[in-house]
Amino acid sequence: MTYPRLAFLILPYTRHELPGWGYLFKAFKISTVEHHSLWKSAPTKTIRHSWHNHLMKLDLSNWSERHTYFLGRFYDLDLQLAMNQVLKAGDRLVDIGANIGMITLHGAALVGDSGHVDSFEPNPECCQRIREFLELNDIKHVKIHEVGLSDVRDTLTLSILHEHSGMGTLTIPEGIEDEVISQKFEVPVSIGDDILKENSKPIKFLKIDVEGFEYKVLRGLEQTLKTWKPVVVTEASWKPVVKTVESSNSMDNMGMNPLEIYHFMKQLGYLPYGLTTKRRWLRHHLALIPIGEDNIKDSIFSDFLWLHPESSGKEALEKFIS
Structure with missing residues (x-):
């Protein structure tokens, strides 16, 4: 079986992200x-990231890695733009739900050898990919934590949906049938506060993408958030593509109501913003849209950025608030 080889003809266009590449x-x-x-049947190809210049070995049979290959960068643009504004040499990033390490790699470049990255990922196959990337680029300042995070210590089942490692979840919403689950792993789950306090270096930026498990992860990070008040980015909702279920599955379907996250973060002093981009001329630029309690549940945004008034990244981000 062949694959769409003609697609490679548009590489010069997509790598420059010219209008209409989507x-x-x-x-x-x-x-x-x-x-x-x-x-x-598509091959694996190695390229250099167009922003941070690290080598990436990408499996073109995987849709997200294919997307990264044709763009030359990881597809999550707004998150990376926020990181670019906040993280500097010597800073510390925490990447929770690292998958194969695209954000870990980006952060490692921003904080440099004098900085530090904690990369959390319970999927052993993904952890092996992260290790390969670190070895390929001789990166020494990333620590891989091969565990899931929650508000209690436990052993849970990590289910991978649709043969895609980026859709690994520790909670399965009602209605998802077994045929969409391609792999299962029994994984250790720890409390983030317990692990992160082992390193006294302040945390500047904390990203959480754990497919509907965000609230439990945040509850286990309460002391970390109180102590360092990092900029936090969380997934706003989880809607896996499940052909066997007619209705969409969001955090609310799994009992993970976004209002719970809102009230938890608010009592810690954080305010939420929709994390997005706005086009200016030929490029998209970072934009932060204030979100209130009345519309957080029906938000159109894929990610929320949570900002504390005492966050050391606040000044860098204020100019992007609409």
């Missing part, structure tokens, strides 16, 4: 999960 992704069947079967 439409080309669709036209050449590059970007979406529904085209996954067309790329099953």
